Amino acid sequence: MYFPILRGRQNELIAIRELVYRGLLNSVIPVIEPVKASSTLLKSMEAFIDSQQECYVVMNPSVGLFDRELQITPTFEAAYWDVMQRGVGYLRPCFNVSDDLMESIEEVRRHEVEITDAAIIYNRSKDCFFKQALDSNAFGICLINDSARRQARMMDKVLLSDPFIARARNADYRDEPDEFFTDDHRFYSDDGYVGFSDYSIVGSAYSEGGFRPRAVALHVMYKHRDGSLFVHHAVSNDLDFSDAAQLYYSALENLFSWVDSLECEVASTYGLQCLRDSLDEGTFPGLGMAKRWTIMHHLELISNLMGR
Incomplete structure (x- = not known):
């Protein structure tokens, strides 16, 4: 199984929305990391519900303005949590390992969004928070780079790389x-992973706006x-x-x-x-x-x- 991490900019969101409506995302479960509170994000999330296909939505984005915009736009915030609640079984929460990890988990629970079998994206520099999160029993899979795989011994692991x-x-x-x-699609199973992940042809680097x-x-x-x-x-x-x-x-x-x-x-x-x-x-x-x-x-x- 392939778990591409896509920052929730307009073109990335419309790309996966069009593919899922066309039935062209078999064996692919996108991980959407919202960067902006937009109607395009909500429509893309709805597409996975309509098509009865799974995707993960990062609840504590590491980049972008999403968290701030969510706080200052109550109408969007209500619509966002409504879609997450209706998407049970299709829209699965995902969390970055970060200082606010446990707070983010509690925030999701306060909005009555089920987080059983959620995904977590490992960050070596925040290892103490990762170990704390594992005690919550909320996570089913961990997106992790190969050198750190032993940190998630008791979980299903997805091989995370950034090859672009x-x-x-x-x-x-x-x-x-x-x-x-990459050749991860050929060997991930032999190496003990349930899937592989990357940042597609965009890469993990993120910047606001563009230039000519x-x-x-x-x-x-x-x-x-x-x-x-x-x-x-x-x-x-x-x-x-x-x-x-x-x-x-x-x-x-x-x-x-x-x-x-x-x-x-x-x-x-x-x-x-x-x-x-x-x-x-x-x-x-x-x-x-x-x-x-x-x-x-x-x-x-x-x-x-x-x-x-």
Whole structure:
């Protein structure tokens, strides 16, 4: 089973919502870490209830403004807890190991949200809080990196890694256009884990807002000949960076030039088809949409691999 951790920004949320409604998330249980109190978050949570499919929702996010916005927006707060209560069996609580862990557990219980078999994301620097949390008997699985696996001896463990190598500038991805991403999907069970987890093609680093890029990079996952997963970085050519559409088309053309000449097959997915349709139709959907499609491609690719 695959447990991708996705920060609850608009494009990540819409990506998983569209995939779940299309029935394309088999053997994938997303872990949503809210970063903003938005209607998109609520609609995405509702999608899992409607589709009767599981996901985890982080109750104490480590990044973003969600906790603060929840406190100052009572209407949203009421709607959020209502969805969590109605989502029993599908929306499962997840907690970061942090200073406020036990307080967060009690807050969830006060809102009458069931936390039996909740998930916990291990943090070595907060080890004392992790041991305290285990005594609460609230947790069914632990997302943990391999070096710390002995800290969760009595729990089902999910192998957590952060394999995406982020670059300071998009243009820097040209230096190594194809990189090993992971082979955890092949070996996690042999190593005693019930699943594996990562931060998709976004990585664990988080920042508020964005900036105008001087180059566009599209990150597309593919299965290597040896069965492991690699990521290809399709980067735009050196062009006028003030024209985002021109940069996007350049990266898109480079992507499909690579796809069509590949020795190893790039799996056909809904997200990849959306990218190709954009190229064929000459439309510029915005860079956020392109990011959404590449995330969808990655998640559907894993879903297909796990379903075999």
